[in-house]
Amino acid sequence: MKMEDLxxxxxxxNAPVVSDLVVQGLNEGLKATDILAEGLxxxxxxxxxxFHRGEYFLPEMLFSAKAMKGGLEHLETxxxxxxxxxxxxxxxxxxxxxxxxxxxxxxxxxxxxAGFNVIDLxxxxxxxxxxxxxxxxxxxxxxLSALLSTTMPAMESTxxxxxxxxxxxxxxxxxxxxxxxxxxxxEIGADGYSEDAPGAVNKVNELLELV
Amino acid sequence: MxxxxxxxxxxxxxxxxxxxxxxxxxxxxxxxxIHAYENLKQHLxxxxxxxxxxxxxTEVPIHxxxxxxxxxxxxxxxxGKAHKKPRQSNxxxxxxxxxxxxWTKISLPTGGxxxxxxxxxxxxxxxxxxxxxDWPDPADPGIVEGVREYYxxxxxxxxxxxxxxxxxxxxxxxxxxxxxxxxxxxMVENPEFVEVLLTKIAKVQMGFDEVLIEATGEYVDILRLSxxxxxxxxxxxxxxxxxxxxxxxxxxxxWLYAKGKLLQKNPNxxxxxxxxxxxxxxLPDWIDMKLDVLDPIQPKAKGMDPFGLKADFGDKLTFHGxxxxxxxxxxxxxxxxxxxxxxxxxxxAPGGGxxxxxxxxxxxxxxPENLVAxxxxxxxxxxxxxxx
Numbered sequence: 001m002k003m004e005d006l007x008x009x010x011x012x013x014n015a016p017v018v019s020d021l022v023v024q025g026l027n028e029g030l031k032a033t034d035i036l037a038e039g040l041x042x043x044x045x046x047x048x049x050x051f052h053r054g055e056y057f058l059p060e061m062l063f064s065a066k067a068m069k070g071g072l073e074h075l076e077t078x079x080x081x082x083x084x085x086x087x088x089x090x091x092x093x094x095x096x097x098x099x100x101x102x103x104x105x106x107x108x109x110x111x112x113x114a115g116f117n118v119i120d121l122x123x124x125x126x127x128x129x130x131x132x133x134x135x136x137x138x139x140x141x142x143x144l145s146a147l148l149s150t151t152m153p154a155m156e157s158t159x160x161x162x163x164x165x166x167x168x169x170x171x172x173x174x175x176x177x178x179x180x181x182x183x184x185x186x187e188i189g190a191d192g193y194s195e196d197a198p199g200a201v202n203k204v205n206e207l208l209e210l211v
Numbered sequence: 212m213x214x215x216x217x218x219x220x221x222x223x224x225x226x227x228x229x230x231x232x233x234x235x236x237x238x239x240x241x242x243x244x245i246h247a248y249e250n251l252k253q254h255l256x257x258x259x260x261x262x263x264x265x266x267x268x269t270e271v272p273i274h275x276x277x278x279x280x281x282x283x284x285x286x287x288x289x290x291g292k293a294h295k296k297p298r299q300s301n302x303x304x305x306x307x308x309x310x311x312x313x314w315t316k317i318s319l320p321t322g323g324x325x326x327x328x329x330x331x332x333x334x335x336x337x338x339x340x341x342x343x344x345d346w347p348d349p350a351d352p353g354i355v356e357g358v359r360e361y362y363x364x365x366x367x368x369x370x371x372x373x374x375x376x377x378x379x380x381x382x383x384x385x386x387x388x389x390x391x392x393x394x395x396x397x398m399v400e401n402p403e404f405v406e407v408l409l410t411k412i413a414k415v416q417m418g419f420d421e422v423l424i425e426a427t428g429e430y431v432d433i434l435r436l437s438x439x440x441x442x443x444x445x446x447x448x449x450x451x452x453x454x455x456x457x458x459x460x461x462x463x464x465x466w467l468y469a470k471g472k473l474l475q476k477n478p479n480x481x482x483x484x485x486x487x488x489x490x491x492x493x494l495p496d497w498i499d500m501k502l503d504v505l506d507p508i509q510p511k512a513k514g515m516d517p518f519g520l521k522a523d524f525g526d527k528l529t530f531h532g533x534x535x536x537x538x539x540x541x542x543x544x545x546x547x548x549x550x551x552x553x554x555x556x557x558x559x560a561p562g563g564g565x566x567x568x569x570x571x572x573x574x575x576x577x578x579p580e581n582l583v584a585x586x587x588x589x590x591x592x593x594x595x596x597x598x599x
Contacts, residue, residue, distance in 0.1 A: 013399065051446075054446050057448065057449050057453070058395050058443070058448050058449065059395040059396065059453065060399065063400065066396065096320065097317055097318060097325075098317075099317060099327040099329065102392055124317065148319075148574070149537055149542070149574060149576055150541075150574050151320060153321060157320070178443070178537065179538065181511075181538070195444070195445060196445055
């Protein structure tokens with residue numbers, strides 16, 4: 001199996017080929033971590049760049065993410081038995097009062113593709129649920145999403161509650177969503193902001209000093 | 212000095228702006244959700260008991276007396292409701308619309324509630340299932356009941372311009388029915404399904420346009436064709452080639468039909484598209500599809516600079532909107548609202564072709580003081596000739 005073929009198949013969103021190549025790689029004795037780091041991750045990273053540059057749009061990105069996810073499923077059991085293979089653990093969700101999830105879902109897919117352990121709590125998540133998951137999962141990052149101006153206060157109260165809890169020094173908080181600005185992120189005490197999903201992956205890498 | 216003097220009726224003002232002629236003053240328009248409406252009424256000292264029946268987005272029609280006191284030039288009129296009752300939910304916080312989409316009432320941290328889609332009825336559907344689906348029926352007599360009389364009353368007994376929506380979105384309705392991620396994936400991996408779904412939806416919407424234009428067309432000044440959101444904050448949702456290949460044929464047929472039928476009833480009427488987000492790359496296509504008015508010019512979306520849009524498209528399109536709902540209206544000071552409104556008047560008003568309005572149904576987190584500041588800024592800066 002050639003890694004460049006896997007990268008190409010992810011970029012093209014060719015799910016059957018991605019799946020076949022991952023299985024072929026494993027059969028040839030390649031390490032799951034290498035297949036992820038040299039095949040799926042660079043593929044999705046290129047997709048993220050294409051999206052950021054306005055060459056890919058949501059349908060193409062979702063198509064590639066679906067293909068990547070199919071490949072990742074073959075690796076997940078192996079990776080999770082390895083324990084600490086993930087680059088870090090991210091808990092994410094849309095804040096209380098907000099049911100919008102496409103942006104959050106794309107962030108989750110790109111984070112998975114980038115090699116993180118991602119715990120997606122879903123939508124309309126109260127503060128206590130975030131705290132519980134962060135503690136249970138020993139997470140490094142909390143990523144919060146909001147689409148409505150009317151739910152931005154819930155983002156603020158969530159950040160405040162985390163900062164006031166024992167998790168303050170253990171978890172970095174990233175915020176995003178259509179009405180969220182870098183100024184708002186600063187104002188509420190978040191550690192990072194990104195205007196789009198590929199940027200969120202870069203930001204997490206930065207916050208965890210992986211770059 | 213003649214400045215700051217109204218010399219036109221509200222409707223004349225709007226019609227002039229729509230025809231790219233300078234009216235006496237920039238017209239003002241607004242749509243609003245129930246909580247913001249109640250706050251505004253209280254702020255204006257209006258004690259008016261109304262039986263408010265909020266729409267899907269918790270928006271309510273503004274009563275003519277409130278519109279008059281606040282200073283609007285445009286009234287957004289509702290249509291009738293189908294006699295056939297939608298499916299009922301056992302959960303008091305859940306309900307279904309006429310398309311079978313499940314909505315859930317969600318409490319907001321700022322008070323009040325918002326309706327959110329919580330289940331898409333066609334999420335697992337095949338092409339064959341689309342044939343058997345329980346589509347809304349435009350021939351339901353409830354749709355036009357009382358509508359003609361009310362539009363006629365507003366037209367004859369007030370001087371408001373009338374804005375309305377009949378058949379609505381096609382692309383956006385498709386993802387309400389299918390779920391957004393699923394539908395966007397369909398656009399790549401299941402284009403046959405997309406084609407059939409959009410055809411079915413467009414047919415229903417055309418049916419609504421047909422019966423309601425027939426009932427009211429001569430009284431309508433602006434027909435809003437949508438919410439047809441095509442943009443995210445950063446980019447269009449789909450690429451321009453995909454739009455042209457898969458969506459445009461359906462919209463073009465529907466728009467041309469609605470416009471043609473409307474113009475037979477009122478030769479001065481215009482068609483308006485509401486499309487949020489970063490949509491500037493679509494504008495040449497929409498103009499080519501005979502669009503007259505673009506709403507909302509979302510200030511914080513990429514590529515939606517009002518000066519650039521006016522320079523590039525101002526001779527073809529009237530702009531409706533401009534007043535930011537993501538930051539300025541909910542979180543800004545009254546001074547920020549004033550400056551923001553001034554900027555949009557400066558950019559879009561010269562030569563006519565601008566109707567000032569908040570870019571979205573005003574939400575419950577917008578202080579009524581900020582709406583008043585927007586209105587006052589139109590009064591302060593909106594008189595022609597614009598010299599800002």
